[in-house]
Amino acid sequence: QVHLQESGPGLVKPSQTLSLTCTVSGGSIRSGNYYWSWIRQPAGKGLEWIGRIFLTGSTLYNPSLKSRVNISLDTSKNQIYLKMTSLTAADTAVYYCARDREQVFLDSWGQGALVTVSS
Amino acid sequence: DIQMTQSPSSLSASVGDRVTITCRASQNINGFVNWYQQKPGKAPELLIYSASALQSGVPSRFRGIGSGTEFTLTITSLQPEDFATYYCQQSFSTLFTFGPGTKVDMK
Numbered sequence: 418q419v420h421l422q423e424s425g426p427g428l429v430k431p432s433q434t435l436s437l438t439c440t441v442s443g444g445s446i447r448s449g450n451y452y453w454s455w456i457r458q459p460a461g462k463g464l465e466w467i468g469r470i471f472l473t474g475s476t477l478y479n480p481s482l483k484s485r486v487n488i489s490l491d492t493s494k495n496q497i498y499l500k501m502t503s504l505t506a507a508d509t510a511v512y513y514c515a516r517d518r519e520q521v522f523l524d525s526w527g528q529g530a531l532v533t534v535s536s
Numbered sequence: 537d538i539q540m541t542q543s544p545s546s547l548s549a550s551v552g553d554r555v556t557i558t559c560r561a562s563q564n565i566n567g568f569v570n571w572y573q574q575k576p577g578k579a580p581e582l583l584i585y586s587a588s589a590l591q592s593g594v595p596s597r598f599r600g601i602g603s604g605t606e607f608t609l610t611i612t613s614l615q616p617e618d619f620a621t622y623y624c625q626q627s628f629s630t631l632f633t634f635g636p637g638t639k640v641d642m643k
Binding site for chain 2: 454463464465466477479480513515518520521522523524526527528529
């Protein structure tokens, strides 16, 4: 069974760049027709889809975040990455990575990484 | 963007109750709706995909139905472990959007 684990700094200063890593175990990100998505959730609020990547490197981003987000992957490390620039307090949230089945549903999620944007 | 709404935003119920949550889309999305359950401090978990297909390992008391713009998630007999927040999500557009959630708590 695939397992996803997010990692990264818990605290980032305003205007700086967030870098998160999603490490996948129990399966290769090269196998299957899977995409890999990032989703975030501010405390006490709902879910916001950030974007996704396919193993070819093809990406799609939420238009509201597109100018600040980059998703990439490293198949040799079985990792997916999220970079988000120009952070503000509004970006404070739990960030999840998830396996995206053919751009239809998200069937496996990481436990989430809390990111706080504060000076 | 396709907007998703849910009703009610919260409800109180007892173990054994039948619970129904409604999700509406801002346009016709055929059957491209998924439902997730989220417990406090945990990641969401997929319950239902493509409006009515039960994800592997999910109890059969969870049922999804709908097409077009209106969808429902029914829990036929609420169990103690079902107190949680439920989200719908559309995948008609590859730009996923989620409903605001419905919190089910204990009466």
